Amino acid sequence: MKVLFADVGQGTCQVILLGNQRAIVIDAGSSPEIPVRLLSILRITTIELLVLSHSHFDHSGGIATQRRHRLRGDAITGLLVAYEGAIDRIAYVYDSEFRHRPVGRVLCQQLREKKLQPEQLECFVASSKPYLLWQSPDEKTVLAAISPLGGDHLMAFDEDKPNASSAILELRHAGHKIVFAADSEYQQWREVHRLRGEKTLDCKVLTMPHHGGNMEGRPADLEWFCNTATRAEVVVVSVATANQHGHPQPEVIQAISSSGAHVMCTQITEQCCSNLEALRPGVIGPPIYPCRSSTKPDRTSGNRRSRNVACAGTISAVLGKNEVVVERLIQHRKRVDQLAGHGETPLCR
Numbered sequence: 001m002k003v004l005f006a007d008v009g010q011g012t013c014q015v016i017l018l019g020n021q022r023a024i025v026i027d028a029g030s031s032p033e034i035p036v037r038l039l040s041i042l043r044i045t046t047i048e049l050l051v052l053s054h055s056h057f058d059h060s061g062g063i064a065t066q067r068r069h070r071l072r073g074d075a076i077t078g079l080l081v082a083y084e085g086a087i088d089r090i091a092y093v094y095d096s097e098f099r100h101r102p103v104g105r106v107l108c109q110q111l112r113e114k115k116l117q118p119e120q121l122e123c124f125v126a127s128s129k130p131y132l133l134w135q136s137p138d139e140k141t142v143l144a145a146i147s148p149l150g151g152d153h154l155m156a157f158d159e160d161k162p163n164a165s166s167a168i169l170e171l172r173h174a175g176h177k178i179v180f181a182a183d184s185e186y187q188q189w190r191e192v193h194r195l196r197g198e199k200t201l202d203c204k205v206l207t208m209p210h211h212g213g214n215m216e217g218r219p220a221d222l223e224w225f226c227n228t229a230t231r232a233e234v235v236v237v238s239v240a241t242a243n244q245h246g247h248p249q250p251e252v253i254q255a256i257s258s259s260g261a262h263v264m265c266t267q268i269t270e271q272c273c274s275n276l277e278a279l280r281p282g283v284i285g286p287p288i289y290p291c292r293s294s295t296k297p298d299r300t301s302g303n304r305r306s307r308n309v310a311c312a313g314t315i316s317a318v319l320g321k322n323e324v325v326v327e328r329l330i331q332h333r334k335r336v337d338q339l340a341g342h343g344e345t346p347l348c349r
Contacts, residue, residue, distance in 0.1 A: 001141065001319040003128050003171070003178055003205075007266035007291030008034045009308060010211065010240035014180055016171070018141070018300070021045040024134060024143065025079065026169065026180055027190025028062025029292075031301070032078045035062045037290045038314070039083075047083050049134050049143075050093040053167040053182035059103045064106035079104050084115060091133055093148065094123045095162040123303035125153045126347050128195060130170065141173045141319070147188045149195075163210070170193065170203075176324040177203040178317065187215040189229045193198045205317055206325045208256065211239045213263075222252065226259040236315055237265040240292070241276065243308040253347035261342035263348035264332055267293055268311035270345040273339065282310030284328055284335050289314040311336075 006013040008029030015038060016024040023044045028035040039047075053059055064078040080087070080103075090107070098104040110116040124131045130144035147168035150157065156165035166182040168189075179201065194202070209215055215222070235256045239247045250271065256263050256326065268283060270276060281295035293310035316327045342349040 001173070003317045003319065004038070004289060005205075005238065005266065005315040006034055006038055007206065007287070007293055007310060007312075007314045008062065008238070008288070009267070009292040010123065010238075010243040010245075011060060012053075012062070012207065012211075012238045013181060014207070014281050015039070015042075015044075016033050017042065017044075018048060019189045020068045022048045024049045026051045027182065028079055029064075030061035032062045032065060034091055034246045034290055034292055035079060036082045041290055045086060048089070050079065050087050050090045050135065051167065051169065052090070052103060053169070053180070054093050054095050054162045054165065055097040055103065056162055056183065057101065057129075059182065060101055060103040064101075064103040066102040066105075076106055077101070078100065078102075080319070081111065084110075087116075087120070088333045089120055089122065090116070091122050091124050093125070093153070093165055093167050095153075095155045095165050096160045096278070097162050100189065107120060124167075125150050125165075133169070140156045141171070142173050143169060146170050147184060147192050149191050152191060154224065160259070164188065164216070167207075170201075173319045173324060174322050177201070178231075178324065181207050181209040182267040185215050186221045186225060189225055193229050200228060201230045203230065203232050204212075205234045205326060206261070207330075208235050208248070208252065210236045210247075211245070212237040212252045213245055219251065222255045226255045226261070226325050231259065232256075232261045234317075234329065235261045235263050237263060239265050239267055239269065239308075241267045241269055241309045242292045243269070248347065250347050258349050262329065262333060264315055264326075264329070265311040265317065265348075266291070266313060268309050268346075270305060272311075272343045274349075276306040276309045279309055283339065284310075285311060288328075299321060305345040 006016040010028030014026040134143040148165040163183040169180040171178040
């Protein structure tokens with residue numbers, strides 16, 4: 001098995017390869033382009049489970065997007081269309097924006113047209129025990145939701161804050177954990193920590209919530225999250241080079257690095273390197289898997305910034321018999337150290 005943390009630009013998408021041309025997909029970025037191309041090149045014919053962490057477009061757009069054309073009218077694209085009839089199950093968090101987003105509308109349309117059966121869809125929240133989403137036939141590998149809890153979901157719905165009921169998923173394999181944190185917030189993690197008997201959640205890989213941005217809290221909350229709530233060996237930050245949100249925030253990356261974790265961003269920003277065009281096709285070389293990052297030079301002029309320059313690109317973790325190994329990790333460490341040694345200012349150094 002292998003887990004891919006796809007470089008979809010400013011968004012999040014993870015793919016768990018199960019073998020036999022089957023996969024689990026967690027979110028799909030804002031556009032179906034990379035997820036569909038990635039699954040196609042990997043020869044995936046069946047999505048065994050499609051999980052939507054929450055309805056924000058940078059997570060749900062690749063699942064279903066409605067495009068308008070002045071001549072041809074509306075067109076629906078996304079995994080729900082590309083893999084129509086080839087998705088076994090769909091699990092989602094019904095947040096306050098779900099029914100207003102294309103993903104909600106398309107799911108309802110496919111149900112009405114009998115392209116999906118009601119039993120293929122499940123709306124989930126966790127309780128005092130994790131919500132089981134999937135397990136391998138031998139039950140040695142398990143994917144479960146540890147958040148949102150029922151109360152988190154209700155309050156987030158009432159306050160119209162989809163991030164506050166974002167799914168936190170835990171993949172357990174051979175005594176190791178990979179945690180997919182989507183856009184979760186501190187209050188969710190407080191509840192998870194309490195239910196775990198205030199034990200630290202140790203994980204091999206953690207996806208940093210909100211693309212390394214603000215999680216609705218104070219500086220003390222960030223330190224608590226990185227050192228007490230979780231302890232990760234590798235933290236993946238899914239971010240776009242030219243994002244307009246200031247992601248990743250320097251204080252977030254500093255807190256992660258101070259905890260002892262190694263940071264791997266999918267793309268690099270001008271916060272880390274003053275001459276991004278000199279880095280193409282990426283910090284650690286040409287991408288192995290399809291990704292949003294481009295190998296072609298970007299013509300920059302005026303106030304326009306470089307776009308889609310890979311740092312680690314699409315990141316992969318191999319699930320072995322007794323271990324989880326993040327590919328190209330050592331190479332990434334060396335290349336980022338070299339970048340810092342040449343006068344650049346990578347945030348993780």
